[in-house]
Amino acid sequence: MQRTVHELKCFGSRPGEGNAALVVLGDASSEAQRQDFARAQNRSACVFVDAVAPADGGGAAAQDALFVLDYYYPHMRSPLCLHATLAAARVLLREHGAPLAVRTALRGQLLHVSERGTDVFVRLQRQPTPDVVIPPDLPAALLGQPSLRLASAPAIASVGSPKLLLELDSAAALQALRPDLARIAAWGKEHGVSGCYAYARRGDGSFEGRNFNHLDPALEDSATGVAAGALTVHLGRALTLHQGAALGQPCVLRTELDGGRADGEHILIGGAAAFLRPH
Secondary structure, three states, rough: OEEEEEEEEEOOOEEEOOOEEEEOOOHHHHHHHHHHHHHHHHOEEEEEEEOOOOOOOOOHHHHHEEEEEEEEEOEEEEEEEEEEEHHHHHHHHHOOOOEEEEEEEEOOEEEEEEOOOOOOOOOEEEOOOOOOOOOHHHHHHHHHHOOOOOOOOEEEOHHHHHHHEEOOOHHHHHHOOOOOOOHHHHHHHHHHOEEEEEEEEEOOOOEEOOOOOOOOOHHOOOOOOHHHHHHHHHHHHOOOEEEEEOOOOOEEEHHHEEHHHOOOOOOEEEEEEEEEEEE
């Protein structure tokens, strides 16, 4: 199969907006080559789609999933990236129909993807989190705000990539943040946490958030699906989450509790996924 690259914008609130992802099919390159490719593209994420061979593994995930998704940010390989999953799902569902099962390359996490109107949804399980003590002064130090007072206690939650969740008291305070990205990265690497997600409640009942996981401020995500999932698990409720407007790419992420139960194992994360152009 000849290598094909598609570019999509995901979670955008309007056509042509959202978080960019490249979907790469028919690629047989090494992990190092894939990382070099992702670094050179300067997109927030690239996902390489590998077909599952009939003799691959033999476990439940191998039997159920038709494709493996291998995620790369410009600076690292990732166990899971939800906006890249939406992008890959849109490409695969166009060819193979829905519903469809895929699994992740690093951890073999099973994901089910489907379409609902113009949106794509990913169904996945909540995941265990590292046992980490969060010192009282840590959030202020990470966010670069010595006098910071959080609106609620910090928490760590995960749907495949653990996030430190920090609630601020207003959207204005959220957008004013200038965090210590190097310190966030170092702390996260030490404790097995994939950056921190700061969020605030909006007057209309929805939420607004920012994700801090990249060392370069210019690479801040305009949408972070794994964080939306982690926040859903933490709060135990369906969410409408806004992100990226201050970056010029306004996004809306929607989550649901599968079966409506706050203590259920599965959640759904969804939003728009639109093609820009084939490469």
